[in-house]
Amino acid sequence: MSPSVRLQEMIRVIRSARTQGEERGVIQRECAAIRAQFRQADNGGRSHNLAKLLYVHMLGYPAHFGQMECVRLIASPRYSEKRVGYLGAMMLLDEKQDASLLITNSIKNDLSHSSQYVQSLALCTLACMGSAEMCRDLAPEIDRLLRASNSYIKKKAALCAVHIVRKVPELGELFTPAARSLLSEKNHGQCVTRDTHTYMPDLVQIMKGLVTTGYSPEHNVAGISDPFLQVRILRLLRILGRNNDAASDAMNDLLAQVATNTDSSKTAGSAVLYETVLTVMDIKSESGLRVLAVNILGRFLLNNDRNIRYISMTSLQKIVVTDHNAVQRHRGTIVDCLKDPDASVKRRALELSLALVSAVNIRSMMKELLLFLSSCPPELKAQAACGIFNAAERYAPSQRWHIDTILHVLTTAGGDVRDETVPNLIQLITTASDLHCYTVHKLYRALITDISQQSLVQVACWCIGEYGDLLLRGECDEIEPVQVSEDDVLDALETVLQSHMSSPATRGFALTATMKLSTRITDNVDRIRSIVSIYGSCIDVELQQRAVEYNALFKKYDHMRAAVLERMPVIDKSSPDHSNGESGGGALKEVEPPKLKQGEAVTAQEPANQVHDGDNSQDGHNTLMYSCDNLGSPTLTVYEKNGVTLKLHCHKQSETGLTVTLTASNSSDWDMSSFTLQAAVPKSVQLHMKAPSGDFLPARGTATLTQTVLLNNPNKVGLQWALWIRMSYTSQGSAFQDTMQIDSFPGPACH
Amino acid sequence: MIKAILIFNNHGKPRLSKFYEHYSEDTEQQIIRETFHLVSKRDENVCNFLEGGMLIGGSDNKLIYRHYATLYFVFCVDSSESELGILDLIQVFVETLDKCFENVCELDLIFHVDKVHNILAEMVMGGMVLETNMNEIITQVDAQNKMEKSEVRIFDHENSQSPSYI
Numbered sequence: 001m002s003p004s005v006r007l008q009e010m011i012r013v014i015r016s017a018r019t020q021g022e023e024r025g026v027i028q029r030e031c032a033a034i035r036a037q038f039r040q041a042d043n044g045g046r047s048h049n050l051a052k053l054l055y056v057h058m059l060g061y062p063a064h065f066g067q068m069e070c071v072r073l074i075a076s077p078r079y080s081e082k083r084v085g086y087l088g089a090m091m092l093l094d095e096k097q098d099a100s101l102l103i104t105n106s107i108k109n110d111l112s113h114s115s116q117y118v119q120s121l122a123l124c125t126l127a128c129m130g131s132a133e134m135c136r137d138l139a140p141e142i143d144r145l146l147r148a149s150n151s152y153i154k155k156k157a158a159l160c161a162v163h164i165v166r167k168v169p170e171l172g173e174l175f176t177p178a179a180r181s182l183l184s185e186k187n188h189g190q191c192v193t194r195d196t197h198t199y200m201p202d203l204v205q206i207m208k209g210l211v212t213t214g215y216s217p218e219h220n221v222a223g224i225s226d227p228f229l230q231v232r233i234l235r236l237l238r239i240l241g242r243n244n245d246a247a248s249d250a251m252n253d254l255l256a257q258v259a260t261n262t263d264s265s266k267t268a269g270s271a272v273l274y275e276t277v278l279t280v281m282d283i284k285s286e287s288g289l290r291v292l293a294v295n296i297l298g299r300f301l302l303n304n305d306r307n308i309r310y311i312s313m314t315s316l317q318k319i320v321v322t323d324h325n326a327v328q329r330h331r332g333t334i335v336d337c338l339k340d341p342d343a344s345v346k347r348r349a350l351e352l353s354l355a356l357v358s359a360v361n362i363r364s365m366m367k368e369l370l371l372f373l374s375s376c377p378p379e380l381k382a383q384a385a386c387g388i389f390n391a392a393e394r395y396a397p398s399q400r401w402h403i404d405t406i407l408h409v410l411t412t413a414g415g416d417v418r419d420e421t422v423p424n425l426i427q428l429i430t431t432a433s434d435l436h437c438y439t440v441h442k443l444y445r446a447l448i449t450d451i452s453q454q455s456l457v458q459v460a461c462w463c464i465g466e467y468g469d470l471l472l473r474g475e476c477d478e479i480e481p482v483q484v485s486e487d488d489v490l491d492a493l494e495t496v497l498q499s500h501m502s503s504p505a506t507r508g509f510a511l512t513a514t515m516k517l518s519t520r521i522t523d524n525v526d527r528i529r530s531i532v533s534i535y536g537s538c539i540d541v542e543l544q545q546r547a548v549e550y551n552a553l554f555k556k557y558d559h560m561r562a563a564v565l566e567r568m569p570v571i572d573k574s575s576p577d578h579s580n581g582e583s584g585g586g587a588l589k590e591v592e593p594p595k596l597k598q599g600e601a602v603t604a605q606e607p608a609n610q611v612h613d614g615d616n617s618q619d620g621h622n623t624l625m626y627s628c629d630n631l632g633s634p635t636l637t638v639y640e641k642n643g644v645t646l647k648l649h650c651h652k653q654s655e656t657g658l659t660v661t662l663t664a665s666n667s668s669d670w671d672m673s674s675f676t677l678q679a680a681v682p683k684s685v686q687l688h689m690k691a692p693s694g695d696f697l698p699a700r701g702t703a704t705l706t707q708t709v710l711l712n713n714p715n716k717v718g719l720q721w722a723l724w725i726r727m728s729y730t731s732q733g734s735a736f737q738d739t740m741q742i743d744s745f746p747g748p749a750c751h
Numbered sequence: 752m753i754k755a756i757l758i759f760n761n762h763g764k765p766r767l768s769k770f771y772e773h774y775s776e777d778t779e780q781q782i783i784r785e786t787f788h789l790v791s792k793r794d795e796n797v798c799n800f801l802e803g804g805m806l807i808g809g810s811d812n813k814l815i816y817r818h819y820a821t822l823y824f825v826f827c828v829d830s831s832e833s834e835l836g837i838l839d840l841i842q843v844f845v846e847t848l849d850k851c852f853e854n855v856c857e858l859d860l861i862f863h864v865d866k867v868h869n870i871l872a873e874m875v876m877g878g879m880v881l882e883t884n885m886n887e888i889i890t891q892v893d894a895q896n897k898m899e900k901s902e903v904r905i906f907d908h909e910n911s912q913s914p915s916y917i
Contacts, residue, residue, distance in 0.1 A: 008862050011861060011862055015861070051864075051865050054864070054865070055864055057776075058765055058767070058768055058864065059765065060765075060776070060779075060780040060783075062776065078902055079898055079899050079902045080899045080902060083865075083869070083895075083899065084865065087865060087868055087869075090769075091769075094773040096773070115898070117894065117895050117898055123876075124872050124876050124877075127876050127877030128771060128876070128877050128878075129773070152891065155881060155882070156876060156881065159876045159877055159879050159881055160876070160877065162877070162879060163877040163878075163879075270835055271833055271835035271836050271838075271839065274833065274835060275833060305798075306796070306797055306798035307798045307799055307800065307834070307835065307838065308835075309798070310798040310800050310834075311800070311834055311835065341794065341797070342794070342797035342798055343797070344797065344798055344800055344801060344802070345797070345798060347802075
């Protein structure tokens with residue numbers, strides 16, 4: 001049975017497998033058979049086995065066990081086996097495999113083979129998967145072949161040389177003299193290589209020859225004489241003439257000739273024209289030529305063939321920077337291409353349209369772009385939204401227009417905009433102070449229609465919180481006002497809070513907005529209070545924290561509430577807090593009571609959170625009295641009130657650590673029980689409280705309580721030893737609590 | 752430079768896959784699948800150019816494809832190649848196959864993958880266009896096939912015990 005038929009037999013069997021599992025089974029059996037046959041020493045059907053293996057590899061099954069077989073086959077004297085071996089090498093081996101080194105010697109031998117086809121096989125494989133070492137070893141051979149008389153081999157050697165130069169750029173010089181001689185040959189195929197400046201006059205010569213010869217029967221593709229060569233030469237001219245004035249001058253005539261003579265009704269002709277245009281644009285050509293080029297591109301734009309339209313837009317993209325006005329003339333066509341059903345054309349049209357937006361045409365362009373945004377494919381939405389924002393920012397004719405545009409984008413494509421949009425928009429709104437009323441009305445309407453677009457909802461909540469009074473007043477110059485009651489507004493905000501479409505950030509916005517309204521509305525403050533207290537037990541930690549703080553604002557700090565929640569000033573765009581976008585957060589931080597830590601048990605070395613380093617030390621007041629006790633190191637009385645005296649005694653322990661002993665005594669007439677001390681330190685300091693000696697303070701100072709506190713500042717940051725103490729005790733049946741701050745410790749020993 | 756040449760049918764089964772840059776086997780299969788997804792979504796009357804998929808270089812590379820009856824011919828190229836030129840190259844490739852196989856159809860490609868590879872090797876080498884003249888290509892391919900056949904006959908005479916191969 002013929003082995004070649006066996007290959008086809010195997011293919012037939014694989015194709016007849018009805019399920020994936022069956023196919024896998026067949027292939028596994030075949031692979032096993034192939035592996036067994038490879039292990040046999042000499043086998044006539046080796047090449048066919050490898051061919052089968054390559055088919056299996058193409059289908060995606062592992063075939064690495066064939067690598068050594070490739071090496072063996074390449075070394076075989078038979079052409080058919082060499083052929084399959086080289087094919088296998090190209091498909092299975094690559095520069096990372098060790099086996100590829102083994103074939104270097106075989107390739108070397110084959111490069112000197114008498115048959116040109118064997119040589120060509122070797123060249124082909126080297127060009128496909130030659131590693132840097134292989135290239136270095138075999139470069140002299142390639143050079144020799146470049147000078148060979150056989151044009152077939154020369155062509156292949158030339159391409160192989162290109163690959164080598166790509167892999168190992170230093171070897172480029174080795175090949176230059178050979179390349180020079182190649183160019184003077186007439187064979188077109190060889191000109192498909194790179195080279196240096198001196199060959200330019202030769203090239204121009206060849207090009208002229210090609211153009212003027214007209215119909216050349218050998219290399220004819222649909223009536224244009226060898227378009228591939230023309231294209232290559234044009235590209236070469238482009239590289240040469242890019243920064244070179246002299247070269248560009250010489251090329252001008254030629255390019256003009258090519259541009260006018262080439263027939264663009266066929267694809268091949270269009271290809272040549274397209275390359276010509278690109279070359280004209282790249283080199284320093286004269287203006288007449290550039291105008292010609294742009295006109296050609298304009299003609300392409302109106303072509304029915306979509307391919308041509310696509311590439312013309314690609315090239316217009318490249319020249320819109322330099323020749324802006326010329327491209328503007330075709331703006332209408334480009335904008336029409338936005339509506340083309342082809343996604344690739346749409347993408348190009350979008351990029352080009354965004355580049356063409358200018359102060360003059362902003363309004364009309366924006367209309368088109370917004371229309372496009374509502375119907376564009378999803379992968380282009382983000383890019384379109386971003387481009388629209390940039391354009392709007394640069395060329396907005398008025399603030400109201402700008403705000404309108406951004407709102408429109410948010411309603412249509414809110415999910416695809418970037419995160420900075422929200423704070424940017426908020427900043428924009430605050431600056432447009434006369435438009436606050438208009439903005440808040442518009443946003444309220446958008447909010448009650450749809451709460452799924454997170455960015456829009458966030459901005460709307462912020463605005464309603466900030467300008468809620470304007471909304472409730474019910475009058476507006478610029479837009480039909482909405483007649484709402486306070487309940488409606490609170491309902492809207494509560495819907496946002498409770499909806500599961502809202503992200504945690506959005507809910508944060510809504511909660512803060514609700515809180516802000518408490519100073520702007522008169523009747524429903526209780527409702528706000530209840531909303532806020534409900535969220536005090538919310539699972540989301542961020543919301544819970546906010547709610548608790550707002551609750552505190554209602555209870556303890558009610559006198560500050562109006563001041564804290566008043567209208568925000570205009571945000572400066574460059575300030576660092578700007579990116580936060582949150583309003584009252586900054587103001588609230590100051591009045592936040594520091595979070596205290598339980599000091600009873602021996603705790604781990606967790607630094608206390610929340611307390612800011614520098615801030616609170618400024619408003620601490622010192623009621624320090626120095627007194628020296630018997631031990632010689634100073635003691636400080638830090639607290640004296642209601643009969644409770646707290647003394648602080650510090651010893652220095654190490655470079656970064658400090659030990660402090662707190663002594664409490666009771667000079668009142670009543671006993672104090674459940675006396676506890678809690679301490680808090682700045683973030684940079686670590687706190688460790690030892691167990692107190694007790695918790696009962698008898699009256700009239702008969703006994704004292706002591707507790708040792710270890711402070712550690714590993715960073716030695718300014719040696720800030722600020723310490724907050726909170727004491728709580730029960731006396732006469734009622735609970736007492738007090739807080740004090742100590743921010744400098746006495747005695748030279750402590751510093 | 753041409754990064755890859757893929758031929759697959761309307762259901763995504765690969766009929767020829769030639770990569771001119773190294774990818775692991777898994778990546779190669781993924782590229783084939785991804786390319787099939789991108790190309791099969793295209794309408795009939797849209798342009799033949801696509802941005803490359805993520806695996807094969809993203810937006811630097813372009814997919815230039817042509818759809819003939821049941822087969823997609825896809826060339827993945829980088830920005831140094833002319834798109835229209837490659838489109839023509841695909842046309843030349845298909846015409847050459849037609850000449851070599853006498854009215855080529857998908858089955859020919861399936862059962863003679865190695866021959867298709869040999870033809871392709873005469874046209875594109877190392878990712879670069881080698882020869883574009885159809886007749887020239889066919890001449891070379893015929894000469895090589897003749898050489899292979901003559902060799903087999905010679906060896907056949909020597910090893911009279913082994914089964915005949917043709």
